[in-house]
Amino acid sequence: MEAFVSFLNGIIWSPALIFLCLGAGLFYSILTRFAQVRHFREMWSLLFSSSESAKGISSFQALAVTLSGRVGVGNIAGVAAAIGFGGPGAVFWMWVVAFLGASTAYAESTLGQIYKVEEDGQYRGGPAYYFERCLGQKWLAILFAISAIIACGIFLPGVQANAVGNAVTQVFGDGTMVSTDYGEVGVHKLIALAIIMIVLAFIIFGGIKRIAHFTQIVVPFMALGYIVMALIIIFLNLNQLPGIISLILSDAFTAQAGFGAAIGWGVKRGIYSNEAGQGTGPHAASAAEVDHPAQQGLVQAFSVYVDTLFVCSATAFMILITQQFNVQTEDFNAVTGAGTMIIQNVDITTEVASPAFTQMALNSVFGQFGQVFVGIAIFFFAFTTILAYYYIAETNVAYLNRFFRNRFSLLVVKLMIMFMVAYGTVNSSGYIWGLGDVGVGLMAWINIVGILVIFFVAKPAIMCLRDYEAQLKSGQPITFDPVKLGIKNATFWEKRLAKSRSTEGSAPAPQKAE
Known part of the structure; x- marks a missing residue:
C-alpha cells in the first residue's frame, strides 16, 4: 500500500502540477493587478467589519475557520520536511507560492461567495457549487465533491492526528507500550488520541457555528504565541538573521539538495500549508456574512499571508538560526545508511517529516519548555485543522445529497473522520504524509484547472473586484x-438584492419637520 501511495504521489505531484500552481497564481496576480499588494490595508480593515447572522458567520470567523485549515501541521512539521528534503532554499519557494497564491485564494473565495446558496438555515458554497452554477458542469462539481470528501474525510485528518501523536511522544516519551493490530503503541499517544476524539465529537456535532466560535479564539491565540516564540529566538540571534536570509535566497537557485528539490518541496509544502488553489478555503469563505463577494476574497487572500509569511517563516527562521536540521535525499535510510545525507547538524535518526526539527530548535533556546510548547501548539493547530476538514467534507456531502440523498451521510462522515484520526495517530508518519499529499494534489488539480476555465468563460471574480474597487472609489454604499455585471446564476445575491429593494420601496416616506 505504501508503495502504491508513493507511485500515485509521483503522478499527481509531477512538475506539471507544480508549474500549474505557480502559473495560476501569477496569472491571477497579473489579472487583479496584484490586488494582494494594492489592497493590503483594505484586507485588514475588512477583518472586523462584518458580524455574524443567524445564517452566516462573520468575516473574522470565516478567516479563523479558514486559518484553522491553513495553519496546521504543515506550518511546523511541513516546513521542517521542506528544509530537510529541499534545503534552506525551499523556504524561498514557499514564500513565492504564498505571494502568488494570495491572488488564487482571492479568486476561488470570491467565486465561493458569488455562487453560494442558502441550505438548511446556513450558507454553503465551494468549488462544487461554482463549477455547477458558473460552468454548468455537474459532472465536474460531483467529481470535486467526491475528491474533497475523500481528501478531507479520509486522507488529510490522519496527517494532523499523526503529528499530534509524534509531538506527544517527543514531549512525554512513549510510556508503557501497548500491543495493537498496528504494532506497538505508547500509552501516552493513546491518551492524546482519546482526548482528541472526545473534544472532536463534541464540536463537529455542533455544526459550523460551534466550529467558528471555537476557532476564532484558539487559532489567533496559538498563532500569535507561536510567532512571539520565534521572534524571541530571532532577537537573541539578530546578528545571524542577514546570513540566514542570504542562505535562503542563494540556496533557492543553487540548492544543496538540487534546484528541482528546492522548488518541488517548497511548492508542495507551501500549497499543503496555505491551501491556496486547493479549493478548501472557499467553503468557509462562502459561509461569511458580507456585503460584497470581493470582500471575503480579499480577507482570504490575507489568510495566506498569515499562514506562510508569518507562521511558516517563524518555523523556518527558528530551525535555520539554531541549526537544528539535516538535509537529505528522499531515499536516505537512517537505519541502513543508504542514500545521501547532504547536511548533518543533528542525529541522523531524527525523522524529517515530523515536528522534531522545530521542537529541537525551541528546546535549544527555551529548554524543556520549548519542547512542551511545540507539543501544545501542534495539538491545537492540528485539532483545529481537523475541524476545518470536517466542515469541508460536510459541505460537499450536503452538495451530493442534492443528487444522492441519504439521511445518514453526514453521520457517516463524522464517524469516518474520527476513525481516520485514530488510524493516523498510530501509524507511521511517512505513509500518512503520502496520503495527505495525494488528497491535496487531487483537489488542487481539479480546482485550479476549474478556476482557470471559469476565467475564460465568464470572468466573474475579476468583474467582482473591479465593481468593488469602483464602489470604494465613489464612496457609495457597498452592494x-x-x-448588472452580467454574472448569471448568482441566485443568492439576486434574491438578497430584490429583498433589499422591496424593503426600501415599502418603507414609509420620511415626514417633514413641522
Whole structure:
C-alpha cells in the first residue's frame, strides 16, 4: 500500500502540477493587478467589519475557520520536511507560492461567495457549487465533491492526528507500550488520541457555528504565541538573521539538495500549508456574512499571508538560526545508511517529516519548555485543522445529497473522520504524509484547472473586484448586483438584492419637520 501511495504521489505531484500552481497564481496576480499588494490595508480593515447572522458567520470567523485549515501541521512539521528534503532554499519557494497564491485564494473565495446558496438555515458554497452554477458542469462539481470528501474525510485528518501523536511522544516519551493490530503503541499517544476524539465529537456535532466560535479564539491565540516564540529566538540571534536570509535566497537557485528539490518541496509544502488553489478555503469563505463577494476574497487572500509569511517563516527562521536540521535525499535510510545525507547538524535518526526539527530548535533556546510548547501548539493547530476538514467534507456531502440523498451521510462522515484520526495517530508518519499529499494534489488539480476555465468563460471574480474597487472609489454604499455585471446564476445575491429593494420601496416616506 505504501508503495502504491508513493507511485500515485509521483503522478499527481509531477512538475506539471507544480508549474500549474505557480502559473495560476501569477496569472491571477497579473489579472487583479496584484490586488494582494494594492489592497493590503483594505484586507485588514475588512477583518472586523462584518458580524455574524443567524445564517452566516462573520468575516473574522470565516478567516479563523479558514486559518484553522491553513495553519496546521504543515506550518511546523511541513516546513521542517521542506528544509530537510529541499534545503534552506525551499523556504524561498514557499514564500513565492504564498505571494502568488494570495491572488488564487482571492479568486476561488470570491467565486465561493458569488455562487453560494442558502441550505438548511446556513450558507454553503465551494468549488462544487461554482463549477455547477458558473460552468454548468455537474459532472465536474460531483467529481470535486467526491475528491474533497475523500481528501478531507479520509486522507488529510490522519496527517494532523499523526503529528499530534509524534509531538506527544517527543514531549512525554512513549510510556508503557501497548500491543495493537498496528504494532506497538505508547500509552501516552493513546491518551492524546482519546482526548482528541472526545473534544472532536463534541464540536463537529455542533455544526459550523460551534466550529467558528471555537476557532476564532484558539487559532489567533496559538498563532500569535507561536510567532512571539520565534521572534524571541530571532532577537537573541539578530546578528545571524542577514546570513540566514542570504542562505535562503542563494540556496533557492543553487540548492544543496538540487534546484528541482528546492522548488518541488517548497511548492508542495507551501500549497499543503496555505491551501491556496486547493479549493478548501472557499467553503468557509462562502459561509461569511458580507456585503460584497470581493470582500471575503480579499480577507482570504490575507489568510495566506498569515499562514506562510508569518507562521511558516517563524518555523523556518527558528530551525535555520539554531541549526537544528539535516538535509537529505528522499531515499536516505537512517537505519541502513543508504542514500545521501547532504547536511548533518543533528542525529541522523531524527525523522524529517515530523515536528522534531522545530521542537529541537525551541528546546535549544527555551529548554524543556520549548519542547512542551511545540507539543501544545501542534495539538491545537492540528485539532483545529481537523475541524476545518470536517466542515469541508460536510459541505460537499450536503452538495451530493442534492443528487444522492441519504439521511445518514453526514453521520457517516463524522464517524469516518474520527476513525481516520485514530488510524493516523498510530501509524507511521511517512505513509500518512503520502496520503495527505495525494488528497491535496487531487483537489488542487481539479480546482485550479476549474478556476482557470471559469476565467475564460465568464470572468466573474475579476468583474467582482473591479465593481468593488469602483464602489470604494465613489464612496457609495457597498452592494452587489450580479445581473448588472452580467454574472448569471448568482441566485443568492439576486434574491438578497430584490429583498433589499422591496424593503426600501415599502418603507414609509420620511415626514417633514413641522
